[in-house]
Amino acid sequence: MSAILVTGANGQVGFELQRSLGTLGNVVALTRADMDLASETSILAALRKHKPGIIVNPAAYTAVxxxxxxxxxxxxxxxxxxxxxxxxxxxxxxxxxxxxxDYVFDGTKADAYREEDTVNPQSVYGESKWLGEEAVRAAGARHAILRTSWVYGHHGSNFLKTILRLAGERSALNIVADQVGAPTSAALIAEVTRAVIERIAASQAPDALSGTYHLTAQGSTSWHGYAAHIVHQTLAADVKLALSLDALKPITTAEYPTPARRPANSRLDCKKLMDRFDIALPHWQEGVDDVLARLLATGN
Incomplete structure (x- = not known):
């Protein structure tokens, strides 16, 4: 297999992809210094240099x-x-x-979003990601667009790490309870990406697999429910915290205004991905527990 080029090597998903894709062949992992995605000249220079057969692009502007x-x-x-x-x-x-x-949707649907549902981004971030999807489709390249949500991991900054830190520092904490979604680990995204690439490589009709797919852990929770699980599991591991579960208070989105609007419903229906690629996705608590246990064991 020709080279697999991975962008955003220092990001949460990029970090995990270097491990998961290593079994498939030569992985060229590039940081922003190697390929600046804000510069067409830089992008094309890196592509011409490495001539990848597969480009995996987790790099993004994520400061919502x-x-x-x-x-x-x-x-x-x-x-x-x-x-x-x-x-x-x-x-x-x-x-x-x-x-x-998930930010390509407005979050008003009652149940989980499917790939063909109408998009309606409510933020600059969501709009920019939707425009990126459309640019990929318009180019005519064979592609797999994987929509995900609420990403966290052992590497990098994320909600899980923030809650763990704050729970050790504060005796009370307010967390939004009227936004729901599925916390999805960077490791899961990387493993599914490897499975997708393997299936494409083995397929007699790989072009039929080109398209858009939803990829999240299964089940759903609110940000408050997510935080409560983190605190509960940490206390169960006999780790001393400043915060008790009773002091973790649910609040509404209106009580915690932010410059960018978040979808109230970030649930994504992943049946298409699971069926096409024969992939089983774990419940969100499994990945959270794995990363949390590792963080607690290493102290970082």
Missing amino acids: DRAESDRELATAVNAEAPGILARWAADNGAWLVHYST
Whole structure:
């Protein structure tokens, strides 16, 4: 297999992809210093240098609130760069695996979103990610767009780590309880990505697998429920915290205003992915427990 190029090597998903994809062949993991997604010149130079057969693009502008006042950079990285990668892939016979987000939806649907549901992003971040999806599709490259949500991992900054830190520092904490979704580990995303690439490589009709898929852990919870699980499991591990479960208070989105609007419903229906690629997805608590246990064992 020709080289697999991974962008965003220092990010949560990029970090895990280097491990999971290593069994498939030569992985070229690039940081922003190696490939600046805000620069077409930098992107094309890296692609010409490494000539990948597969491009895996977890790199993104993910500062959701900052994007509201930084539209130009968010658009360059999330909307324009995927199009550049996809056009190169189309011209050079490569596959592109690209990641998107629940933020392309407005969160008003009563049940889980399917891939064909109407998008209606409510933030600059969500809009930029949707435009990136559309740029990939328009390029005509063979692709797998994987929409995910509430990403966390052992590496990098995320909600799980923040709650663990705050629970050790504060005796009371308010967490939004009217937004629901599925916490999804970077390790799970990386493992599923490997399975997707393996299935594509083994398929007699790989082009039929090109498309958009939803990828999250199974089940759902609120941010408050997520935080409560973290605190409960930490206390159960005999780790002393400043915060008790009773002092973890649920609040509404209206009580915690942010520059960018978040979807109230971030649940994604993953049946298409599971059926097409014969993948079983674990319940969200499994991944949280695994990462939490590792964090507690290592102290970071």
